[in-house]
Amino acid sequence: MVTAAPRGQFITLEGTEGVGKSSLMTALSEWLTTQGESVITTREPGGTAIGEALRNLLLDPSNQNLSDLTELGLMFAARSQHVFECIEPALARGDWVICDRFTDSTYAYQGGGRGISAALIAQFEDLTLGGFAPNLTVLLDVPVAIGLARAAQVGAPDRFESEQHAFFERARETFLNRAETHKRTQIIDASQPQATVMKQVVSLIEQHWLSVQGDPS
Numbered sequence: 001m002v003t004a005a006p007r008g009q010f011i012t013l014e015g016t017e018g019v020g021k022s023s024l025m026t027a028l029s030e031w032l033t034t035q036g037e038s039v040i041t042t043r044e045p046g047g048t049a050i051g052e053a054l055r056n057l058l059l060d061p062s063n064q065n066l067s068d069l070t071e072l073g074l075m076f077a078a079r080s081q082h083v084f085e086c087i088e089p090a091l092a093r094g095d096w097v098i099c100d101r102f103t104d105s106t107y108a109y110q111g112g113g114r115g116i117s118a119a120l121i122a123q124f125e126d127l128t129l130g131g132f133a134p135n136l137t138v139l140l141d142v143p144v145a146i147g148l149a150r151a152a153q154v155g156a157p158d159r160f161e162s163e164q165h166a167f168f169e170r171a172r173e174t175f176l177n178r179a180e181t182h183k184r185t186q187i188i189d190a191s192q193p194q195a196t197v198m199k200q201v202v203s204l205i206e207q208h209w210l211s212v213q214g215d216p217s
Contacts, residue, residue, distance in 0.1 A: 112174030
């Protein structure tokens, strides 16, 4: 009899702009690979051909007339396709999936930032995901001014990065509030030196990996 592979783990990296998610994703993927895990890295919005097309639409600075509800619907449309086509099949194979942003970002950006009610976002979430959620979320927290300064060094701002400072303050507050009520979320101070942040996040992943292996330590 062929034994099915254990289900993989879904890890998400969250935070406002300039927190350093991309470089951390690479480090985490490399660490897990050395442990013998098969790893998929992906992002939101995006991760599929349909998702990337929607990402281009959502991030295009010229689309300033996009309504808040249209934006919310497109985010969940991209996410639903992402889970269906990429994330769920990978987890079923036993792969570990690391994703740059997921539903927490929607509560932060479209909820805290845009002012859409959490109740309405939850309805979209239930309709499109049906309870699907990460196993572990790492929230990289940094003061908004520092994060925006870092993001400005990368290149021209996209439609979200062009928002006002207050938008990101509301988003950050929402991230932190959600972290208090979702035990899967671990907060890391991303204003520390990059090497320190990297070490702390890898340590979190190691602890989670050991717990999945059933290691009592």
